[in-house]
Structure formats: C-alpha cells, structure tokens
Amino acid sequence: MTVLVVGGSGFLGAEVCRLAVAAGERVVGTYHSGAVGMAGVEARRLDVTDRAAVRDLIARVRPTVVIGTPYRYGDWAVTADGAAHIAYAAAEAGARLVHISSDALHAGRSEPYGDDEPPSPIFPYGAAKAAAETAVRAIDPAAALVRTSLILGERSKQIQLCRDALAGRAALFTDELRCPIDVVDLAGAVLELAGTDYTGPINVAGPDAVSRAELGLLVARREGLDPTVMKTTTGAEAGVLRPTDVRLDSARAVGLLRTRLRGVRELLAA
Template identity: 80%
Template sequence: MTVLVVGASGFLGGEVCRVAVNAGRRVVGTYWSGTVEVPGVEALRLDVTDRAAVRALVARVRPAAVVATPYRYADWAVTADGAAHVAYAAAEVGARLVHLSSDALHAGRDRPYGDDEPPTPVFPYGAAKAAAETAVRAIDPGAVLVRTSLILGTGSKQMQLCRDALAGRATLFTDELRCPVDVTDLAGAVLELVDHDYPGPLNVAGPDAVSRADLGLLVARHEGIDPTGLKTSTGVACGVVRPTDVRLDSTRAAGLLRTRLRGVRELLAA
C-alpha cells in the first residue's frame, strides 16, 4: 500500500511518515517549505493551494490512502482551500482519506465535546478548520476527520512555548483547557485509521484535560526547570479571542483503536 502524506515536513506529518515506513509501507510525502527528513520517504514539493498541481500529483502517485496534515495558522488558502483540493484529488483516485482537524473549531464550554458535534468556531483559524471539514465531508463522506488537540513530543511547538513562558519570553493562559496528545500516539492512531472504514469526525486526543499554564508546570517538572519564572495570565485579560475550555471526549477512539492515547501526566511524569 502506498500512503501519501500531505504536509510531511510538519511535526505530525513527519511522525506519520516514520510510523508508516517502520510498518513497511511505501510512503510518499509532500512539502512546501522545509524538508522531509524521514529515511525511506519519497519527498515531492507541492503547493496545496494549487488545485491542478494537487490533482496531478495524486494522479501520478495513485496512493491507496492519503493522510492530509497541512495547515498554516493564519492562511485560509492552505488550511481550508488546500484541504478541499486534497480531498477532491483523493476521491478522484479512490484513495482512503484521513483528514487532520482540530479542537480549534469548537467555541469552548464547561463540558467535553463528543465526536459528532458540529463546529462552532469563534476565531479565524477555527473557522478555517471548520470550513475544511465541511468541504471534505461534502466531497468524500467516507473520509475520517481526526479532531485532535495540542500535540506533544520532541520538537513540539507546544512544549517550546512552555519553555519560553518558563523563561519569561511568553505567556501561558490559566483559562485555556485542552487535551494534549503525544505525537507518536496520534500518528499510530492515524495509520490505524488508514486501514479502517470509519467515516466522519473522530476525537483523537489525550484523556487528561489541563490548562496551558498547568502544562507549563508539567514541562518544568519533566525537564527539571525552576517553575517560579513561569509567566501566566488569562486570555480574557490579554484580550485574546479564541476558545477557552475545549475538552475532547475520545472515548469512541479508545474503543475503536489499538493505539493507546496516553494522558499528558503520564507523558510528562517526572
């Protein structure tokens, strides 16, 4: 089976490539900026905003499955339009599509979100992710939409943000709750879904809900950093418009998949 990983130069995309290569799959990975640094992956440059280029590449590779991980935080064309282009091209060749989505498409509330709840975005990135899901579902109702949360692991931007806050160079909010997940756990779940016929949204995140500020304290303990310098505030006080309490209930994924999604406290145990 050939697996095409769109966005293979990214943090999650690179890990999906590693897991797939180790499982004996033929892997083709695309990149736009950066490089694909996973041995055994055929790397091809691709601009996902170019619909014709996406169709041509997918038609040439003819993958059995496509894992779509590309996004750019402030770029609608990449996050939303790019997702639609990839979904259309995958459907043309009959490939199984695993689309990576985000908890950012929810507005936030005081109880967890189930798998099938509709998007309620409150800021531009969330709206782009919601639009991406809408396009993918319209083009390919059989695609799986993996809704995930903060991704941890070696090289994680989320963990670097915690280090920066511990050094006073950034601020972590006490009122933003998420369900962090390990990048290897998430990649393993994604590869399982390549071989599965599950359609529609699926929450794939860790079982522990923590605030970003608490995540900073866990990183400090894990890495032996003095936490007294941790810089915290609230999103409300800083005037940030984005979801606060967004917890994903991943019970369905836990029952569906063999991959165990570890909680952040287990991942960052001292």
C-alpha cells in the same frame, strides 16, 4: 500500500511518515518550504493551494491512502481550500482519506465535546478548520476526520512555548483547557484509522484536560526548571479571542483503536 502524507515535513506529518516506513509501506511525503529529509520517504514538493498541482501529484503517485496534515496558522487558503483540493483529488483517485482537523473549531464549554457535534467556531483559525471539514465531508463522505488537540513531543511548539514561559520569554494562559496528545500516539491512531472503513469525525486526544499553564508546570517538573518564574496570563488580559474550555471525549477512538492515547501527566512524568 502506498501512503501519501500531505504535509510530510510538518511535525505530525513527519511522525506519520516515520511510522508508515517502519511498517513497510511505500511512503510519499510532501513539503512546501521545509524538505522531507527521512530515509524511506519519497519527497515531493507541493503547494496545496494549487488545485491542479494537487490533482496531478495524486494521479501520479496513485496512493492507497492520503493523510491530509497541511498546516499554516492564519492561512485560509492552506487550511480550508487546501483541504478541499486534497479531498477532491483523493476521491477522484479512489484513495482512502484521513483528514486532520482540530478542537479549535469548537467554541468552548464546560462539558466535553462528543465526536459528532457540529463545529461552532469563534475565531478565524477555528472557522478555517470548520470550513475544511465541511468541504471534505461534502466532497468525500467516506473520509475520516480526526479532531485532535495540542500535539506534544520534544520538537513540538507547545513544549517550546512552555520552556519560553519558564525562561520569562512568553506567557501561558491559565484559562485555556485542552486535552494534549503525544505525536507518536496521534500518528499511530491516524494510520490505524486509515486501515478501517470509519467515516466522519472522530475525537483523538489525550484523557487529561489541562490548561496551558498547568502544562508549563508539568514541563518544569520534568525538566527540573524553576516554576516560580513562569509567566501566566488569561485570554482576556492578552486581548485574544479564542475558545477557553475545549475538552474532547475520545471514548469512541479508545474503543475502536489499539493505539493507546496516553495522558499528559503520564507523558511528562518526572
């Protein structure tokens, strides 16, 4: 099997590449600015906003599976248009597509979101992710769309933000609930899905709903840092408009996949 990871230099993309190489697959990983420096991965530079370039690369690589993980916060052309270009080229080549989406496309509410609920974005990034899903589903109805949450790992931005807050360099929101997932678990689930005929959206997130501030306290406990100096705030106080309570019900993924989706409390146990 040839696995093409679009965004292979990113945090999730690099882990997908690592697991695919370990499984003995031919792996091609794309990058835009940060190179893919991993043994066993064929690196290709790609600008996902260039539709012709995306089509040309996929036609030359002839992948069995395309994993779409390009990410640039606040950039519609990458997030939405890039996803459409990938979907078009993958469908044209007859490749299986797994598109990485986000819980950011939901508005937030007190009940968990099921897999098939329509997007309800309330801020630009959420709107871009919703547009990406709409394009992918229209172009390639056979694609799987993985809706996930905060992605954790030693190199993750989420963990570094917690460390910064514990050092007084940043503040964590007390009113934003998410269901964080470990990058290894997510990458494993993505590759599993690639080998199935599952279509449409599917929630793949951790079972624990925690605020960013609670996440910070878990990091403090694990790393032996003083939690009393951690800075906190709320979205309203910070003047930002983002969804607050966004919990994903991942029961369908748990029943379908062998990969265990561990909770953040287990992941960050002291």
